[in-house]
Every structure is written in C-alpha cells, then in structure tokens.
Amino acid sequence: MKNFQNKAKIINVSKVIRAILYAGLCLWIFAFFASLVPFSFCIFPGGSQIHPIQAYASSGSALMCVFYFLVNLKLFHFFERLKNGCLFDMQTVGCLDAAGKWCILLWFYDGLFYGIRTLCFQVKMNWEFGSLFSALTLIFVAWLSKEAQELQEEQQLTV
C-alpha cells in the first residue's frame, strides 16, 4: 500500500513539474526571438545602426537560449516519463543523463561567452559555477538511476 502511495505521489508531483517545464520551453522559445529583436531594427531602411557589443550580446544570448531550451527539453521528457510511471527504464535514465551533459555544455558556453565579452569589450567578467554543479548532480543521479534500472531489469527477468 505504502509503495503504491509513494509512486502515486511521484506521479502527481511529476505532473506539476512537467507543466512548469512546459511553460519553461515556451519561455525559451520566446526569449530566443526576443534576443534577436535588436537585429530587426537594422534590417529596415532608415533603421538605427547596431553596436558591435549589442550584436555580440544578442547573438550570444540567442544561442544561450538554445542551450537552456535543450536542457529544459530533456528535463521535460524525464518528468514526462515519471508522470507515466516509468521510474527506472532506459529512456528515463537517458533523458536525465542527456540533461546533465547539455548542462555541462551550457556552462562551458557560458564561460566562453563571458570570457570573450571581457576580452573584446572590457565588460566585467561574471561567471557562475551553478550550472556545472547542477550538471554534475544530474549526471550522478543518472548513474544511480542506471543502477536501479539494472536491478529492475534483473528482477523482471527473474520473475
């Protein structure tokens, strides 16, 4: 009975988190196009000139939105699997692992983006390690889930 309750709780919470992540996906799509808005001003005749730092920041932010979108998408798929009651299977674990790896890429890109901005435009460097920490945590949890997946598969074979 308790086992069933625990799984039901996981499914219910997953539904909520999945809805939040879905909103996040929409937000990143919106943010991607919003960050390209400055370029639209210089397309039209008589439009204002875009400064190099504006062009760099806008294009860099657009690419960053793509990375955020991919991390969000993988987490969305992970919670979708949990919502369907698949706690430890290959796809669920794969989504979590992929989210972690995309998060590492996001952190690396973040560092490069701010580093080049500091080098070329003398803007103060602000680089955080939050996404690296989150990425490593996601990957570690994915490793643990992989072990649980193996256990579940062995159990299914035994039964």
Add this chain to the structure above:
Amino acid sequence: MHGFAILLLFLGLIAFAVFRFLHLRPAAKGLKPAAVRLSRIQTASWWIQVAIGFSFLVGVYALVSFLCGWPFFSEHQARMVVGPGHVYTSPAEMPDGLLALALVKTGLAFAAMAVLFALFNLYWRGILFSARNVLYIRFQGYYLILSFIVDYQIQSRFHDMDLSTTPVFIGLIIIFLAWIMDEGRKIQEEQELTV
C-alpha cells in the same frame, strides 16, 4: 599570462577533468559493465568526500577565527557576511540575537555537510540504495528549507531585505529525489528477497 588565457586554460582543465569523470577509465577494462559503473560511482564519491571534508575544515576554521578574532588566511581578521552589505569583523559588532541566528545557520550548514559526507561515504562503500541513503538525501532537502527560514529571520532584521526562494524549490526537488531513491531501495530489497 593574460587573464583570458588563464580563463581558457582553466576551462580546458575543467573540461578535461569532466571528461575523465564521465569516461573512467583504462583500468576498468576487463571488468563487467556493472562493476565499471559501480567503480565510477565509488571514485566520484571519494573525490566528493575529499571536497566536502576540505570545505568542512575551512568552514570550521573560518567560524573559530571569527569568534576568536584570528586572521583568516590572507585577511587580517576573519569576517562574517550575514547579508549583502552586512559584513561583521567581530561578534561584538553584531546586533542582539543576530549572532545566535548566524550561529544556528552555520550549525545547520555543518550538520548538512556532515550528513552529505556520510551519504557519499555510503556510496563509496557501494551501498547505493538503503533506508539511510534515502534519509540522508531527505535531510538535505529539509536543511535547505530550514536554512531559508533562518535566513528569512536574519534578513527581516535589515531594511534592505535580499532573499531568494530558490533554496526552497531546490529543497523540495531534493525531497522528491528522495522519493525516487526510495523506490530504488524497494526494488533492491525485493531483489534481495527473490535471490
């Protein structure tokens, strides 16, 4: 060396460390995939234990040096940062009750570090799914929520309150993670009973 070159070098080193962390390792050749995975978890857990142990020692030294007025590494006197713009160099400077709250927050952080150390010690010993693992993970979630409440009490004493609710959300996610790990524990227990 130029600052950007140092940054690139540092990025390269981190990338290499992460690559090694993810794709361990020539010595693992010849082992079964399950054994390789377990060895990878154990290696990572050992390094995390080292990092936690080091942070714990530095934290204890920082607290003791603040209370006793000792220097802290290159700084002439240890400081305690309670909030943005609220930095104190000695306990006597702190308003009434603030020191007690700051000590409660620090004590909670030390307890969380000790529990995290114990959790990774279990992983290092190859115990991945047990009731204690679940308890320790859940503790981290409750710690973040409790820490937020103490922080709220501290910040409410200032006029310029600067508080983020992110730790509460992370705490709730960690408790959710503990539920998932509890499911893993049940699978392992059932497996042991079947064998």
